[in-house]
Amino acid sequence: MKLHTISINNLKRRKSRMAFLTIGLMVGIATIVTLVTLTRSMSRDIEAKMDEFGANILITPQSNGLAMNYGGISLGGVTFDQREIRERDLERIRTIANHQNISAVSPKVVGGITVNNHGVLLVGVNFESELRMKQWWKVFGSEPKSEHDLLLGTDAAKVLNVLPGDHLTIKGEQFTVTGVLDQTGSQDDALVFAPLAKAQKLLGKEGKITLAEVAALCSGCPIGDMVSQIAEKLPDARVSAIQQVVEGRLKALNQFKRFSYAMAGVVVFIGSLIVFVTMMGSVNERTTEIGVFRAIGFRRSHIMRIILLEAALVSLLAGLLGYAAGMGGAGFALPFMAESKNAKLLWDGWVAGGSITLALVLGLLASLYPALHASKMDPTEALRAL
């Protein structure tokens, strides 16, 4: 017989009360684990995407002009002294100090042509890198494979009245429309995409490009530095970073994180309150018992140890169950909340250890006052109850 025998036997006797206490704390811990794991898994997912797509760096010809378009409406522009980028210049991008952060370079040539009496914008791309960078594209039909294959934006396909498998003649050469893009809501909808070399030839811009997009491995990569390094290598080009989209997503995620933590805080507070009220009730119910303990010589510290040990055992169980339930909840919710279907649940030993520690700390803190209250009970209360 030791003090812990009393604690354990009491827990066994008051099963329903202790189950209520465990569930109260467990729900708090499970909520925290779910929210923390969800936000961490989603952050990891977005970081993985950033690694995959990169925060695009845009390389355009240097000019002294001012763009005159806004919200997709172009009012023309004043461009003079525009320089050109040569395709072979792009090889210099691979020589920058942070070249290991470069995932892909996607050059493009852009020019207007007439197809079936319609003026359209032809964009020459390297389909392999373009499709890898724009994974949100949905292609009806198949991806272009040969130099006479075309990919059309949905609006362009409508205007030209073609479907996948149809043919188009451009400057006397016959091309096959292998695929049509699903509506993207961007300017891509109005474009006709052709293989880069063929487009350069059709536009009379062999060896030249209009712009290039660089996909950088971006999880913690120095985009600003990379922009400077590329600009140094390509003095005739204007190099700028496009980070708004990723930053926007991260900002939204951070807001979700803050909301999650606030929610978790409220749930934890309620959980602690449940522990406090239940332990207080348990102590009051055991007035006589505690009085007997004191009468037979138990010190105040012995009484506190009995109560706190009970709280610690319940909290430990709540922490373990809460972690398991929280991970289950996160696993269930992640597919609905993450942007990518391949988002993986993040198993982290720190979250496991942290949730159990948190449960213990909360359980003990919430039980501290009830334990103190119990230890200060006058043993004569027991006799008075006779």
Added chain:
Amino acid sequence: MSLIKLTNLTKQYASGDEIVEALRGVDIAIEPGEFITIMGQSGSGKSTLLSVLGGMNHPTSGEVEMAGVKLYHLPGEKLADFRAHNLGFVFQSFHLIPYLTAMENVMLPLAIAKMATKAKKSAAGQALERVGLGGKFDRLPNQLSGGEQERVAIARAIVNNPHILLADEPTGNLDSRTSDGVMALFRELNGAGQTVVMVTHNPDNGRHADRTIHLKDGVVVDV
């Protein structure tokens, strides 16, 4: 030298605006090995006297001296330690812990003692044997009769060989036949050298005692 010496003991309670004098100048001396019963009507102060004797209720004035130790001069938790080592309590309603077996209830005072579990079990087993409950170690209190519960409570009170056994109406909840058995047990313990101080309002119990102290309105009226 007396084992217990109460000198000019007073105890006052505040009850609303009134001050109730539960004990008024009580002087008692109890010798080692004595069997004392304290009798008196309800409200005479006998339970208050027992709680003061038990080191659980500070007197308003006066001294309580036990085995040469001035009880209420002991600092902090030393008083609890004194109770653990020197006093055994038997309560009227037994107050066994319902979720502990008879053996565990008897071992309760030893839970805070620095002893091996085996030694604790041995001491508790001997105490239970001594009160005639040898075969009921693993019974929970609700599986025992009233008389058996009383015996477990007595075993719990004597398991750590206290100098003094304090009992508050130990037969109050028992029928006369079981009461006789319990009183015989107290007599037997006393016969083995145990000092017993028992509060009772049953005059029959007084027959077993060496001496009876009568209390009336907080004053000793007859010894």
